[in-house]
Amino acid sequence: MNRNKKLVIILMGPPGAGKGTQGELLAEKLDLYYFETSKIIEEAFNRAEKGEFVKIEGKKYFFEKEKKLWQEGILCSPPFVTYLVTEKIKELFKMNKNLVLSGSPRTLYEAGRVMPLLEKLYGKKNIKIILIEVSSRESIFRNSHRRICELMRHPILYTKETANLKRCPLDGSKLIKRKGLDDPETIKVRLKEYKERTFPLIEYFKKRGLTVKKVNGKGSVAEVFERILKILE
Ligand SMILES: [Zn+2]
Numbered sequence: 001m002n003r004n005k006k007l008v009i010i011l012m013g014p015p016g017a018g019k020g021t022q023g024e025l026l027a028e029k030l031d032l033y034y035f036e037t038s039k040i041i042e043e044a045f046n047r048a049e050k051g052e053f054v055k056i057e058g059k060k061y062f063f064e065k066e067k068k069l070w071q072e073g074i075l076c077s078p079p080f081v082t083y084l085v086t087e088k089i090k091e092l093f094k095m096n097k098n099l100v101l102s103g104s105p106r107t108l109y110e111a112g113r114v115m116p117l118l119e120k121l122y123g124k125k126n127i128k129i130i131l132i133e134v135s136s137r138e139s140i141f142r143n144s145h146r147r148i149c150e151l152m153r154h155p156i157l158y159t160k161e162t163a164n165l166k167r168c169p170l171d172g173s174k175l176i177k178r179k180g181l182d183d184p185e186t187i188k189v190r191l192k193e194y195k196e197r198t199f200p201l202i203e204y205f206k207k208r209g210l211t212v213k214k215v216n217g218k219g220s221v222a223e224v225f226e227r228i229l230k231i232l233e
Pocket of ligand 1: 149150151152153154168169170171172173
């Protein structure tokens with residue numbers, strides 16, 4: 001791929017749609033930086049000291065309070081997430097990275113600040129938005145069966161091919177369940193949050209003149225990946 005060509009791919013879809021897995025595959029195939037918002041948030045929580053906060057537009061956001069929301073499956077405060085995300089985007093742009101985002105933007109507030117920034121840095125025509133569609137039932141099933149690896153937190157989507165997997169195919173570390181986040185009750189909250197707060201972004205993108213392409217999320221990881229690549233052609 002031409003190094004001077006700018007590209008940002010935004011993957012949308014309910015929890016369990018396979019955004020993480022597809023994001024990693026796209027990153028590798030197209031030489032993109034895999035921008036995983038949940039990882040950026042988790043890293044920020046791990047780095048944060050007791051009582052630490054960020055002040056945004058005159059209001060204080062405490063890391064401990066945000067972490068509690070996160071653990072319950074509720075989206076963190078949009079200004080807090082937006083702050084972390086926009087800082088990271090600017091840093092990556094300076095490093096000449098093209099991006100694939102999964103998990104951002106997630107709220108209208110965040111989109112209202114992240115999209116203008118991405119458009120300014122990368123250009124509107126270089127932003128590709130892909131909505132991976134799966135049903136609520138499928139989403140709940142996949143999330144309750146999802147695992148991650150102990151070492152790098154690589155997401156392992158539940159499929160026929162991965163059902164009996166014991167170790168991470170990328171680094172060999174043990175596969176574990178995400179504590180809390182993938183409990184059935186938490187998943188229901190996450191799904192509701194998606195429907196009420198994230199799905200409306202599709203309309204927002206269209207109003208901004210951005211194209212949103214839909215992809216059927218059913219089937220194996222490889223099948224969905226093929227569909228995405230075809231759309232990007
Ligand atoms: Zn791994």
